[in-house]
Amino acid sequence: MTFALWGVSHNSAPVELRERFAIPAQHLGEATRALALEPGVEEAMILSTCNRVELLVRTRNGSADLRPFMQQRFNVGEADYQRCLYRHHGKDAVRHLFRVAASLDSMVVGEPQILGQVKQAYAAAREVGALHSDLDALVTSAFNVAKRVRSETAIGSSAVSVASVAVELAKKIFGSLENKCVCLVGAGKMSELAARHLVANGAARILVANRTPEHARRLAEAFNGEVIAFESLYDHASQADVIITSTGSSQPIFRREHGERFMDRRKNRPMFFIDIAVPRDADPALGKLDGIFVYDIDDLQSVVATHVADRRREAERAEAIIHAEVEKFVSRRSIEHAVPTIVSLQEHLESIRRAELERMRGKLASLTAEQQAAVDALTRGIVNKVLHTPISTLKTAAQQADDPGAAAAVDLIKRIFNLEADDAAARKAKSAGSS
Amino acid sequence: MPVVWLRVALGLYSIGLVYSVAALGRRSRWITRFTAPAVQLGMIFHFVSLAEFAHQQGSWVSSIHDLESLLAFMLMFGFALVFARYRTVTPGMLIFPAVFLLTFAAALGKNPIVFTSPMLRKPWIAVHITLILAGYAALLFSLAACVLYLLQERGLKSKSRLAISRLPALDVIDQIGYRSLLLGFPIMTLGLLTGVVLAQSEFGAAFMRDPKILLSLLMWAVYIVLLYTRWSAGWRGRRAALLASAAFVTAIAAWTANNVSSIHRFTR
Numbered sequence: 124m125t126f127a128l129w130g131v132s133h134n135s136a137p138v139e140l141r142e143r144f145a146i147p148a149q150h151l152g153e154a155t156r157a158l159a160l161e162p163g164v165e166e167a168m169i170l171s172t173c174n175r176v177e178l179l180v181r182t183r184n185g186s187a188d189l190r191p192f193m194q195q196r197f198n199v200g201e202a203d204y205q206r207c208l209y210r211h212h213g214k215d216a217v218r219h220l221f222r223v224a225a226s227l228d229s230m231v232v233g234e235p236q237i238l239g240q241v242k243q244a245y246a247a248a249r250e251v252g253a254l255h256s257d258l259d260a261l262v263t264s265a266f267n268v269a270k271r272v273r274s275e276t277a278i279g280s281s282a283v284s285v286a287s288v289a290v291e292l293a294k295k296i297f298g299s300l301e302n303k304c305v306c307l308v309g310a311g312k313m314s315e316l317a318a319r320h321l322v323a324n325g326a327a328r329i330l331v332a333n334r335t336p337e338h339a340r341r342l343a344e345a346f347n348g349e350v351i352a353f354e355s356l357y358d359h360a361s362q363a364d365v366i367i368t369s370t371g372s373s374q375p376i377f378r379r380e381h382g383e384r385f386m387d388r389r390k391n392r393p394m395f396f397i398d399i400a401v402p403r404d405a406d407p408a409l410g411k412l413d414g415i416f417v418y419d420i421d422d423l424q425s426v427v428a429t430h431v432a433d434r435r436r437e438a439e440r441a442e443a444i445i446h447a448e449v450e451k452f453v454s455r456r457s458i459e460h461a462v463p464t465i466v467s468l469q470e471h472l473e474s475i476r477r478a479e480l481e482r483m484r485g486k487l488a489s490l491t492a493e494q495q496a497a498v499d500a501l502t503r504g505i506v507n508k509v510l511h512t513p514i515s516t517l518k519t520a521a522q523q524a525d526d527p528g529a530a531a532a533v534d535l536i537k538r539i540f541n542l543e544a545d546d547a548a549a550r551k552a553k554s555a556g557s558s
Numbered sequence: 559m560p561v562v563w564l565r566v567a568l569g570l571y572s573i574g575l576v577y578s579v580a581a582l583g584r585r586s587r588w589i590t591r592f593t594a595p596a597v598q599l600g601m602i603f604h605f606v607s608l609a610e611f612a613h614q615q616g617s618w619v620s621s622i623h624d625l626e627s628l629l630a631f632m633l634m635f636g637f638a639l640v641f642a643r644y645r646t647v648t649p650g651m652l653i654f655p656a657v658f659l660l661t662f663a664a665a666l667g668k669n670p671i672v673f674t675s676p677m678l679r680k681p682w683i684a685v686h687i688t689l690i691l692a693g694y695a696a697l698l699f700s701l702a703a704c705v706l707y708l709l710q711e712r713g714l715k716s717k718s719r720l721a722i723s724r725l726p727a728l729d730v731i732d733q734i735g736y737r738s739l740l741l742g743f744p745i746m747t748l749g750l751l752t753g754v755v756l757a758q759s760e761f762g763a764a765f766m767r768d769p770k771i772l773l774s775l776l777m778w779a780v781y782i783v784l785l786y787t788r789w790s791a792g793w794r795g796r797r798a799a800l801l802a803s804a805a806f807v808t809a810i811a812a813w814t815a816n817n818v819s820s821i822h823r824f825t826r
Contacts, residue, residue, distance in 0.1 A: 295714060298727035390792030393728060410715065413795050422717045 126261060128216040129189050129208060130170075130177030133230050136207035144176040144197050151247045154196065159253035163187035166258035168248040170223070172240045174230055179220060181258040217261060218449045224265040225272040226279065227441055233278040233434050238269050257456070268448045275444060278437040281430035285313060285423045286320040288430070289397050293321060293365055296395050296416060304328040306363030307348075308356065309370030310338050313399050313420075317367050318346060330363055332356045334370070361385040364392070369399040375406040382409045397423070454522050461521035464533065465514055467542050472506045513540075560614065563607035564627060564665040570600030571634075571661055574654035581651045590724075593647050597654070601634045604661070618684045621672045623664040628688070630660035632695035640699070640734055646726045649734060652702040682756055689749030694809055696742020697781070701806045703735025704799035711795050732794055735802075739785055750778055770815035777808040 131144050146154050151169060158178060159167040166181040178189055193199070193208075211219045222228045226237045245262050248254045254262070273279055282288045290300070297303055305326045307318050310333055318329065329348025333339035339350045351359045356376075360366060361384070370376060377396060385394060396417040398405040403419050410417035418426075480487075480502060487495060513536050520533045536542075573596040577589050608631060612618050619625050633653055640649055710725045725731070757771070784801045787793040793801070 292714070294727060295710070296728045298729040298733075390790075391794055392792060393794075413711075413797075416714050418717065426717070 125165075125182050125184070126179070126213060126216040126258070127182055127187060127189075128177055128179045128211045128219050129193070130175060131207045131209070132175035132177070132228065134228070135209055136203075140199070140203055140207055141174070141176065143199055144171075145173070146171040146176065146196075148243075151244070152251045155244075155248045155253045156251040157196075158189070158192055159248075159251070161187065161189065161192050164189075166255060167253045168244055168258060168262060170241060170244040172237070175223070175228075177223070179216070179258065179262075181261075214449060214453055217452055218445065220261065220265050221268045221445045221448060221452075222442075224269040225441055225445060226269070227272075227438055227445065231283060232438050233283075235279050238266070241265065241269075260456070261452070264448070264452050268445065271448070272441045272444055276437040276440045278434055278441055281433055283427055283430050283434060285399075285420070285427060286316045288423050288426045289317045289367075289418070290320045290324050292416070292418060292426075293395055294324070296393050297364060300325040302327045303364040304330065304362055305365045305367065306330040306332065306351075306360055307342060307346075308332045308360075308366060308368040308376065308404070309334075309372075309400065310342055311369040311399060314367045314369040314397075315342070315345075317397055317399070321365060321367075322346060326365070328362075330359060332359075357381055357384070361388040361394075363394070365395045365397065367397045367399065368404040370404055372400070372404060373402060375402075375409075376404045377409055378406040379408040379412065382412045382415050386412060386414055399423075457521035458518070461517050461533070464537060464542060465517055468513060468517075468536070468540055469510065471540055471542065472510060476502050476506050560607040560610035561665060563603045563610065564661065567600040567604035567607060568658070568661045568665045570596045570603065571630075571654065571658050573597065574600075574650055575658045577647065578651050578654045581648070590647060593650060594641055597634065597650070597657075598638060598641075601631070601638060604631050604634065619673065619687055623667055625687070625691070626660040626667075627664035629691045629694060630657045630664065632692050633657050633660075633698060636695050636699050636738065640738075644726065644730055644734060646730070648706060648725055648731075649699065649702050652705055653698065656698065680756075682752055686749055686752040686756060689745050689752065693742050693746030693749050694813070696738045696745060697802070697805055697809055699738035700735045700742065700784075701799075701802040703731050703738065704795075704802045707731045707735065707795055708799050735798070736788055739781075739788065743781055743785055746778065746781060750774060770812055773808055773812035773815050777805055777812055780805040780808060 131141055133141070136144075146169060148171075151171060155167055155169045158164060158169060158180065161167075161180075163182050163184070164180045164187050165183055168179045170177045170179065178192070180187060180189065190204070193204070219228070224238055224241045226233050226235065229237050241262070245254070245266075249259070282291045293300055293303075300321060303321075303326045305318055305321050305328070307314055307329065318326075322329065329343070329346040330351050331339045331343040331346070331348050332351045332353050333342065334353050336350070339353075342348070343350045360377075360381075366377070368376065382394075391414050393414045393416065396405045396409065396415065398417060398419040401420065405417045405419070407417070409415055480499070487498060490498070516532055517536060573589070574593055577593040580589050604627070608618075608624075608627060611620075611624060611627075618628065634657055637647075637650055637653055637657075641647060706725060707728065710728050710731060713725070714728070726734075753771075753774075757768075780801065784798070784805055787801065788798060
């Protein structure tokens with residue numbers, strides 16, 4: 124394994140430090156190219172998001188020092204490097220990349236953006252020609268692993284923020300939010316956020332009611348909505364399918380009798396109250412009416428909590444998938460690496476066999492065709508028997524790529540059969556052929 | 559041969575039954591994928607069986623088993639329509655057991671009540687029966703939708719994990735129920751009308767006192783109430799479910815009233 128991954132993330136560094144590592148999107152290509160030109164680096168990719176900056180490289184001989192690159196790029200002191208930088212090599216680097224792409228290393232486990240960000244990093248690296256063989260295969264595998272995790276586990280399926288839970292619930296009631304009307308009563312960060320999510324999911328009309336008219340106007344402008352007078356709230360509220368309420372009122376604003384009136388006017392079409400206020404704006408009795416659904420902040424937060432627990436459980440299943448995929452990738456790659464050696468070993472002995480047969484041709488000419496075939500089979504059999512042990516040793520060694528003993532055995536076999544020279548010659552021929 | 563096709567259909571419908579049971583245990587994730595293709599394949603075999611039976615006997619319905627089979631097919635047809643439009647198999651939770659039982663009775667039942675009356679050869683009778691059965695199927699669908707609506711409403715109100723369950727959105731369930739009512743009502747009305755006209759020409763005015771006719775009219779009246787309350791006041795959930803069950807109970811009563819009816823006894 125000659126992969127190495129150096130980085131900082133939300134797990135290792137506070138934001139003040141992470142921001143000093145950040146590489147703006149427009150410089151990503153240039154930075155990646157520069158990294159690929161570092162001594163010892165064959166291929167490179169840089170992933171830079173608000174939660175992590177990671178340098179992923181394939182090195183020529185297993186180790187490359189990326190410190191000069193970092194020191195030159197980032198304004199970070201030695202002590203900070205010691206404190207926050209993590210370095211993974213070989214199989215660990217593969218595992219780390221797979222976990223990142225599958226969103227297991229994210230701050231909000233299972234969030235979907237990270238895969239897109241890895242794809243952007245990949246595109247940027249390809250564009251500047253920093254990816255061509257093994258690292259390209261590694262990143263492509265990471266995409267497949269992420270896809271597999273997403274389809275085989277429910278890691279990203281449930282909402283884990285109050286605003287997205289509100290949207291999910293609204294969708295469970297109304298099917299789609301297209302053309303639905305949302306009424307914002309009172310103001311607050313959380314209710315604005317919930318409204319923003321609903322609008323992003325298709326809600327068409329926004330009504331804003333606030334005791335302070337300026338606040339109402341400001342909010343209505345932000346959402347391109349309409350202001351309704353707080354005094355006439357009960358006359359207009361029945362138009363809304365979703366009511367987000369967060370006033371500072373000490374008494375409930377929406378009571379059972381209001382609900383009955385709304386349902387009458389709406390011909391019993393369902394209504395969804397998102398009550399973010401404490402003390403609550405919606406009387407609990409309101410939620411007992413048919414067709415009216417009231418979720419207060421605790422209800423929403425408890426849905427969030429169960430979803431977070433679900434994700435944690437799914438994350439465990441995802442880790443198992445990652446583990447299996449890392450093993451698969453590593454062994455596939457080692458076998459791919461062993462294949463050329465095996466092939467050249469076979470070719471090497473085959474050429475010796477042919478040369479010897481050729482040399483003996485005159486002496487064998489007197490044999491019948493049948494006898495000649497027997498000689499051919501005999502020599503072939505000897506070669507195969509001789510090759511059997513070295514080839515199986517190569518195959519086993521390939522699967523134990525991390526075992527230094529195995530690597531030594533491969534080197535020894537190469538040396539015994541003088542394969543390095545053959546390899547070099549073959550590569551030369553290939554590059555001559557392709558250019 | 560048609561019985562063989564019907565049994566193949568029954569085998570495929572049994573996957574639907576497994577889905578229904580699994581859905582109760584809320585562990586249906588993997589089976590859900592196989593359900594729709596399996597039961598729709600079953601429908602094809604079922605149709606072949608129906609057509610062959612009709613061809614052999616010269617009539618759609620010559621025994622009680624044909625009726626059961628036809629009704630099961632209508633239900634499956636409704637399921638296929640809903641699936642094509644809404645991509646949900648959940649109404650199957652309640653529909654598949656009924657389909658399975660009906661098909662089971664038709665495919666494996668012995669000694670059916672055979673309708674020997676020559677009247678059944680009349681094409682209008684076939685139209686009458688087909689329309690009425692389609693009406694029953696639509697009614698059963700709206701009842702199923704009502705039950706699902708109640709389940710989903712409960713889930714959302716209880717704020718439990720069921721709240722974000724795999725049931726379709728409340729509004730989608732509501733549409734399925736309302737649309738099957740809207741579709742079923744004219745079909746049922748036409749079916750009853752053809753029946754009335756046929757009976758009038760065969761038996762004269764006396765048929766009106768027949769219990770089956772009275773029950774059918776009662777069912778039709780409940781159907782109207784169901785539609786009217788949904789249309790004018792938007793009744794959903796509990797109240798709609800109660801009305802739909804009432805309509806369904808009268809429909810079952812009307813279905814079984816053959817035994818006490820003088821004009822629907824085609825077994826002379």
